Amino acid sequence: MSAAPRNLQLHNFNQLARRDFLKTSVTAGAGLVIGLYLPLLAREAEAAGKAFAPNAFVEITPTGDVHLWCARSEMGQGVRTSMLMILAEELDADWTRVKVVQADFEAKYGDMTTGGSQSVRGSWTPLRKAGATARDMLVTAAQQSWSVPKSECTTRAGTVIHAKTKRELAYGELAAKAAMLPVPQDVPLKDPKDYRILETKKARVDGPFIVIGEAHYGIDTKVPGMLYAVVARPPVFGGRVKTFDPAHAQAVAGVRKVVEVPAVEMPPLFGEERKENSGHQHYLWGGVAVVADSTWQAVSGRKALMVEWEPGAGADESTEKQRASCAEMVKSAGKELRKIGDPAAALTSSPKKIEAEYELPFVAHTPMEPPNCTARVHDGKCEIWAPTQNAPGMAAALASALNISLPAITIHVTLLGGGFGRRLNIEYGVEAALISRAAGAPVKVFWTRDDDLRHDYYRPMSHHRLRAGLDPQNQITAWLHHVAAPTTDGFYLGGDIPDTGGTELGGAGFPNGTVPNYLLEASFLHTAVPRGYWRSVDVSWNHFAVQSFIDEVAAAAGKDPLELRRQLIATKPPAAEAGGDEKPVNVERLRRVLDLAAEKAGWGKALPTGRGRGIANLYSWGTYIAQVAEVTVAKDGSVHVDRVVCAIDCGQVINPDMVAAQMEGGIAFGLTAALFSEVTIENGQTQQSNFNNYPMVRISDMPRVEVHIVPSHEEPGGAGEPPVPSIAPAVANAIFAATGKRLRRLPFQTQELAQG
Amino acid sequence: MDATSITVNGKAHSVEVTPDTPLLWVLRDTLGLTGTKFGCGMALCGACTVHIDGEPMRSCTTRISAVAGRSITTIEGLSPDGGNPLQLAWLAEQVPQCGYCQAGMIMTSAALIAKNSAPSDSDIDDALAGHICRCGTYQRIREAIHQAAMKSKPQSKKAANGGAQ
Numbered sequence: 077m078s079a080a081p082r083n084l085q086l087h088n089f090n091q092l093a094r095r096d097f098l099k100t101s102v103t104a105g106a107g108l109v110i111g112l113y114l115p116l117l118a119r120e121a122e123a124a125g126k127a128f129a130p131n132a133f134v135e136i137t138p139t140g141d142v143h144l145w146c147a148r149s150e151m152g153q154g155v156r157t158s159m160l161m162i163l164a165e166e167l168d169a170d171w172t173r174v175k176v177v178q179a180d181f182e183a184k185y186g187d188m189t190t191g192g193s194q195s196v197r198g199s200w201t202p203l204r205k206a207g208a209t210a211r212d213m214l215v216t217a218a219q220q221s222w223s224v225p226k227s228e229c230t231t232r233a234g235t236v237i238h239a240k241t242k243r244e245l246a247y248g249e250l251a252a253k254a255a256m257l258p259v260p261q262d263v264p265l266k267d268p269k270d271y272r273i274l275e276t277k278k279a280r281v282d283g284p285f286i287v288i289g290e291a292h293y294g295i296d297t298k299v300p301g302m303l304y305a306v307v308a309r310p311p312v313f314g315g316r317v318k319t320f321d322p323a324h325a326q327a328v329a330g331v332r333k334v335v336e337v338p339a340v341e342m343p344p345l346f347g348e349e350r351k352e353n354s355g356h357q358h359y360l361w362g363g364v365a366v367v368a369d370s371t372w373q374a375v376s377g378r379k380a381l382m383v384e385w386e387p388g389a390g391a392d393e394s395t396e397k398q399r400a401s402c403a404e405m406v407k408s409a410g411k412e413l414r415k416i417g418d419p420a421a422a423l424t425s426s427p428k429k430i431e432a433e434y435e436l437p438f439v440a441h442t443p444m445e446p447p448n449c450t451a452r453v454h455d456g457k458c459e460i461w462a463p464t465q466n467a468p469g470m471a472a473a474l475a476s477a478l479n480i481s482l483p484a485i486t487i488h489v490t491l492l493g494g495g496f497g498r499r500l501n502i503e504y505g506v507e508a509a510l511i512s513r514a515a516g517a518p519v520k521v522f523w524t525r526d527d528d529l530r531h532d533y534y535r536p537m538s539h540h541r542l543r544a545g546l547d548p549q550n551q552i553t554a555w556l557h558h559v560a561a562p563t564t565d566g567f568y569l570g571g572d573i574p575d576t577g578g579t580e581l582g583g584a585g586f587p588n589g590t591v592p593n594y595l596l597e598a599s600f601l602h603t604a605v606p607r608g609y610w611r612s613v614d615v616s617w618n619h620f621a622v623q624s625f626i627d628e629v630a631a632a633a634g635k636d637p638l639e640l641r642r643q644l645i646a647t648k649p650p651a652a653e654a655g656g657d658e659k660p661v662n663v664e665r666l667r668r669v670l671d672l673a674a675e676k677a678g679w680g681k682a683l684p685t686g687r688g689r690g691i692a693n694l695y696s697w698g699t700y701i702a703q704v705a706e707v708t709v710a711k712d713g714s715v716h717v718d719r720v721v722c723a724i725d726c727g728q729v730i731n732p733d734m735v736a737a738q739m740e741g742g743i744a745f746g747l748t749a750a751l752f753s754e755v756t757i758e759n760g761q762t763q764q765s766n767f768n769n770y771p772m773v774r775i776s777d778m779p780r781v782e783v784h785i786v787p788s789h790e791e792p793g794g795a796g797e798p799p800v801p802s803i804a805p806a807v808a809n810a811i812f813a814a815t816g817k818r819l820r821r822l823p824f825q826t827q828e829l830a831q832g
Numbered sequence: 833m834d835a836t837s838i839t840v841n842g843k844a845h846s847v848e849v850t851p852d853t854p855l856l857w858v859l860r861d862t863l864g865l866t867g868t869k870f871g872c873g874m875a876l877c878g879a880c881t882v883h884i885d886g887e888p889m890r891s892c893t894t895r896i897s898a899v900a901g902r903s904i905t906t907i908e909g910l911s912p913d914g915g916n917p918l919q920l921a922w923l924a925e926q927v928p929q930c931g932y933c934q935a936g937m938i939m940t941s942a943a944l945i946a947k948n949s950a951p952s953d954s955d956i957d958d959a960l961a962g963h964i965c966r967c968g969t970y971q972r973i974r975e976a977i978h979q980a981a982m983k984s985k986p987q988s989k990k991a992a993n994g995g996a997q
Contacts, residue, residue: 152930286931289867289907296866493932744968778970
């Protein structure tokens, strides 16, 4: 359910056919253990040439329990349950006997990164194969024991059955024997009509622990001898510690030590190449840690601490200046990223021209569990307990910062109290390790909400200029889109926007491919404000502009917004995502979700005054989605989203209830950004500090969400990110339908809607 | 540091912390009851909600000195076996996503249905107005509270009838 750079999610999910992708390992007295490789990011391609390094294991114990080591992080998307369901289906396991074990980071697991709506997509085929292979080996073991033909043996709920002789053997009884067999190749997978576990509403495995307060998140970690720390970090982006006086902090009861955290260069998040002198901005900027016997003592100590800061590179920056820079940049030509035909000439010669500009701010992730990390560094070893989406990235950064080798590092991945892309970042792990080393004790570093909001890696701000030309028949002849934004790839890796658009232009693809003349160009805003991957990444900003502008074009052309969307895809499919190499768009699937959402929402039916409906649709992460929002705009301009109808085709569904949950949650997440979220900068510092000045959607803001899933056995698509981007434009379009007024800036400046 | 006596989930404790220490950190750091969560530190999100003498309170802004001698219930003490109707309804509706804010949600909801056996959507919205779920589980929270309230009712009716006889 979270973000990863879109250009890294490309090469992986069709590369599963490596001959040696399943192997058994046998230890004395153990059952059947199968190692498999679950690819996620680009490193899979590179790893293909190397020795087999499984990052997931399936164990069938002699007592009949099935264990799956899950190398993905659970952050509410249900991955620990969905992976178990995929495995159990093909294995024909007894659902009451399957358990998930969270894998610690060890070098042998290789890639454990969780993001890009990739967990199910990347695990689907390998987990099915692992399950089917294990089942086949268990059947072979039974068949050999009974000396009967294999074709006469069936399986059900953890048992091999020979119906003719009414004999049964439980998997546990067969596990040791199966482990001695050679691993069969190309075992056939189940026909979807035989699914018993997939497509059912299995309960999340973590639920029973959550409701009694026994689910353990990073912040709940306690290890023997542990101290508690909070850190004073540079308030200005790019700033550093100049000097500090620990005396007052040390005078606070319970404060043990006050230590400086050095500034440290961070490696790329996902093992990418970074050029010499790249100009990247990815650093742990250091600070001063107050280490105490309890959280509150550390917090109290920090209040008394005196630090003088080097101001830093961003000291002169402000939101006002940044907005003005972006607005200026889109007036002249930017870097050309996609060009079809002669858009400038086509626009000039169009009898009707439409132009609009859209703006989105920096936004923060604010997972309910703030960043935190517990570290124990001793004797050249480092042990970490972290809520992280990116254990391998954190391990690489630890190895570099502590100058130790990867095998000296263990990361225990806890449950995550939300991720949303924040925990793809790795600096908070390095910070905790450096403090533990300096304090000579295990340390849990706690972040207040203020720390979290002021030291996030923000979804970039952006400014969009869109222009379209219509011919006398009101057909679109030209579409021009200029995006001005700071780059995220540039923050982590250095450099300007790559020719492909990198992680900046997802969601800007439409309607490229459906119109004869098209231009996509980008300009780059220099800023010291840290950027990062925020649930739905670049699609979240580009899609708002594009899907709002389609509505504006529809209004100018006198067309129904749904009808215009249908017409655009009637003849030619839109091009695949601008920012990535997604598969070609399937027009039928795109149309089906549009029609389904429209039908269920009662599109075209009259609504009372002050209410309106808006639509937006999306293809990304292998998933097709359309949302219709229904809003009420009050006389004072306040907006309430009453209802959202969401149609989704995400290919093969693992658990329909978890897909629905992701839709509900993604809509709430996108709605928070649409209605409320804005991180503003003044003197190079974030001005927001907590939920009073950075509000969230609360229960009374929550629309009724109705989810309609298109049944499908296509390859699974993502579900975590796809519901996020469409809600803002759907609501903007609904506000227009209700009031005739167009809001082009997020969060919505609803005061503009007030009457009288 | 002074010793403060509190009762948590029916058990008496004497804790030695400075009087300004928030109850939240006493529960979490001193007593090891980590089911109650930190979310904001300013009573803005509800993640830290516990019952103090039956009333839902934000433990992040409640000083330990203010609860001396009081009886505190945390999520760990809501039921002996996870069998509170709200906990069961939470599972039946599959409410939690990441789950981090849910202890606070459940504690406030328990206080709500103790007073209002048939809360409307707007009663629920009012009761939970101070809570934030970043995963957006609100729709299911409403459903679960309605369900738990329904399940709780027969018992209270029975009790009422019993009293009448």
